[in-house]
Amino acid sequence: MKETDIAIIGGGPAGLSAAIYAASLGVKVTLIDDGLELGGQLIKQTHKFFGSEKQFAGIRGIEIAKKMIEDIKGYDNIEVIANATVTGYYEDEVITIVQGVNGDILKK
Numbered sequence: 111m112k113e114t115d116i117a118i119i120g121g122g123p124a125g126l127s128a129a130i131y132a133a134s135l136g137v138k139v140t141l142i143d144d145g146l147e148l149g150g151q152l153i154k155q156t157h158k159f160f161g162s163e164k165q166f167a168g169i170r171g172i173e174i175a176k177k178m179i180e181d182i183k184g185y186d187n188i189e190v191i192a193n194a195t196v197t198g199y200y201e202d203e204v205i206t207i208v209q210g211v212n213g214d215i216l217k218k
Contacts, residue, residue, distance in 0.1 A: 115137035146192060157171070
């Protein structure tokens with residue numbers, strides 16, 4: 111059984127942002143996503159985004175995803191579990207995960 115401080119389910123932009131923020135506070139983060147690669151819907155976005163520079167204006171979604179994924183790699187306290195489905199969450203803070211054809215158990 112693996113242990114973590116925070117489990118984040120979903121590796122889209124919100125999950126990536128949450129993982130980066132939590133890791134910056136020094137906690138152990140496990141990021142779980144059902145895709146083979148992180149980024150969620152951003153990896154499908156070819157248009158350039160509007161807004162301010164802080165909001166990635168003028169940058170394509172796929173490039174935003176790449177930048178966030180690179181940011182994730184900068185933290186030793188983030189473990190990514192890709193190609194995985196969370197199959198249960200229990201009162202004792204245990205999460206069960208199926209990754210590919212293998213299962214695992216994660217506990218806070």
